[in-house]
Amino acid sequence: MADTTTTATLTARDYNSDIKPIWCPGCGDYSVLLSISKAFAELALAPENIAVISGIGCSSRIPAYTNCYGFHGVHGRALALGTGLKVARPDLTVLVAGGDGDGFSIGGNHFLHACRRNVDLTYLVMDNRVYGMTKGQPSPTTAADWDSALAPGGTGVRPFHPLVIALASGANFVGRGFSGDPNGTARLIVEAINHPGFSFVEVLSPCVTFRPDQREWRKQVHPAAVDETDDAARAARRIMTDDGFNTGILYRGARRPFDTEGLTEIADVAELETEFKL
């Protein structure tokens, strides 16, 4: 966690910008934004010591809605941006945020390698199992049989399981929250930010426009019946029997984070250019 320079007590509202979100009313992402703001306030982080990085999609609009530093990057590349920033500025708290399409399809390869690399940042994915911004195409986490106008009869393709992939790829912290429980999700984000290394948090966040069926998630979500573990093998066994609606911390590992101290410091652009001379 980065040091703070703000001494006055900040409330969740202090982390919000003046820009009003343009998400659909009822969208789960509003509550995720609230959870993030509550987590920052609870950690007493100064906004100028936080960077919120995103890619493309409805949820990736989130940096604009905070008053922290932000970078609304290109599709699927949020983790590459966040990793670079954290390596260059390890003093910052870096929160990378986005959706399931951006993170697991366009940015899927970055996700695997960010887990492997274990740089000390937090990756929060607002998973609504649909491409909402582009009008409802199935995403990597959509069930194979989800029938829609754009995929009649469903894709027939097995959905991507983010927690399994994160765990298998080496993420040092793996958890799941639900937008309908903003206080529980705030706690999860606090724990993720505080834990060293790459922390992955999936937040089930309903898309009320293209997946109105997801309003039922409120009744389906439940706290995991078992406590978190630091044993990856045990976590793997648990996640393989997951119903997709368990919330809480699955795994809190002890892998050493990527060491930024040993990297050569490059002071300016001219010096950087010499590294690329043919």
Add this chain to the structure above:
Amino acid sequence: MSGAHIPDLPHFLAHAHAMEVEAAERYRLFAGQMEVHNNPEVADLFARLAEIEARHAEEILARAGDGGLPHLAPWEFVWSAVESPETAPADCAHYLMTPYHALCAALDGERRACDFYDRIARETEDAAIRRIAEELVEEERGHIAMVSTLLDRHPEPDADWSEDMDPPGALE
């Protein structure tokens, strides 16, 4: 939450204050949503509801006096549901909602708040908590009456109120 869960008056006031602040924040959020989605009448209504709740929060803070309120992390509040009782569910908003729907959500929130204070008043063994909880029950009853009066002026809309001739999900 029951009266038995509250260790002392400052913790009770911290819960009451958080409940009013969160209700105000939710109404403020809804007001913004309606403004963005060109529903100015409901935006204005939610903004007014937010002001009322914010004022109520300030009054509760004033009761705490110079000692202020104890700090509790968001997940340390002991609510009977995932959010504080007066907070309207985040997913109850719709871009075509009418004042009737907004007032129904507000009425539900006021009733939950009233029940919350009433339960505390009945279950606590602390006389100071009971006295303030009873006062807050009366205040919430006043809010219920106010919202009910407003609701009388806004009859329930037709069943097709959410039908949109140009819906956001249209593919053609």
